[in-house]
Amino acid sequence: MTPLLNHIYEYDTVVVGSDVRSLLYAYSKELPIVLVNHRIPYIFEYAELDWDLSHFGLENTPTKLLTSKGEQKIFGQRIEYIWNYLLLAQGMRGRNLFGGLVEEVRIDKDILKVMTYRRYYKIRFSNLVIFEHKDVHGILADSKRKRNNKYKVLDWIAIKKSASYKTQYIETDDFFISEIFRDGNYRSMAVSHLTKAQINSGDFSGAYLQLRLRDVFEEAGILGRWKDRKFRKLIQCIPEEREILIVKDPIVFEDTENIKFMNHAALGDLL
Numbered sequence: 001m002t003p004l005l006n007h008i009y010e011y012d013t014v015v016v017g018s019d020v021r022s023l024l025y026a027y028s029k030e031l032p033i034v035l036v037n038h039r040i041p042y043i044f045e046y047a048e049l050d051w052d053l054s055h056f057g058l059e060n061t062p063t064k065l066l067t068s069k070g071e072q073k074i075f076g077q078r079i080e081y082i083w084n085y086l087l088l089a090q091g092m093r094g095r096n097l098f099g100g101l102v103e104e105v106r107i108d109k110d111i112l113k114v115m116t117y118r119r120y121y122k123i124r125f126s127n128l129v130i131f132e133h134k135d136v137h138g139i140l141a142d143s144k145r146k147r148n149n150k151y152k153v154l155d156w157i158a159i160k161k162s163a164s165y166k167t168q169y170i171e172t173d174d175f176f177i178s179e180i181f182r183d184g185n186y187r188s189m190a191v192s193h194l195t196k197a198q199i200n201s202g203d204f205s206g207a208y209l210q211l212r213l214r215d216v217f218e219e220a221g222i223l224g225r226w227k228d229r230k231f232r233k234l235i236q237c238i239p240e241e242r243e244i245l246i247v248k249d250p251i252v253f254e255d256t257e258n259i260k261f262m263n264h265a266a267l268g269d270l271l
Helices: 020-029 079-092 196-201 206-219
Strands: 008-016 063-066 072-075 102-108 111-116 120-130 143-145 151-160 169-171 179-182 187-194 236-246 251-253 259-261
Touching (some): 008 020, 020 079, 151 206, 206 236
Antiparallel strands (some): 063 072, 102 111, 151 187, 151 236, 179 187
16 A cells, blocks of 8 residues: 555544535635535525625625516525635635545544545544535434424426526415526426425326426416417426425434534524
8 A cells, every 4th residue: 555545634623514504614714624425506596685705705796587577586696606616715725625526434533534436535633523414424423313394306397399488587386386497598497395295195296297387387478389370389398307305404413522513504604
């Protein structure tokens, strides 16, 4: 084994996480971070309008999306933009350890074993701050699981045979397809808020999902294309991919002497 593979890196405090919270915390505290299977923020994630990002060198530029009513829905800066900025800033300061190559980590007393695509490295730490515990093994802290019945369901959909439209954002009063965000000319993301029982029932997917999507688009005034200037084709909303997100992490860890768990920290509270 080469000397490099035997080497143990040493840091006083190390942050583990991949979301914008962990990057924000590491950047503001000038700490190194280990990104485990980092996830790019979704298109529906925006900063709150009253967040002050100036002390991070950022402007909270309002994002204006055109609604089906011809009005503008105003959000804050896109979280993806903030995430990319912080990721670049951490890398330029040499605090993004191992880049985005980390697959999983394991805690062994005061050693953090980091597994990349080809090999693993060791980090000796005095303190560890964990924002996301997925793919983090060896956690010996006491924990309890709270009952969770709230899920955010994301459906990527392809829009076909529609007439030209400028709408970027659709909002409804229904828990099933409560929002739709346009991503390009022919792709959108529908956001629903379902329970576990509703997800498992199958009543909110497949053909019913397509019919509901068509109704939402038609209610928003987005119709199918004309054929021979005589009648309109039916707009086609084809589900491509579904992701299910837990609204709130159900696992609550007890902090240990040298490990602090921040998986329940709210982004706004870190500013």
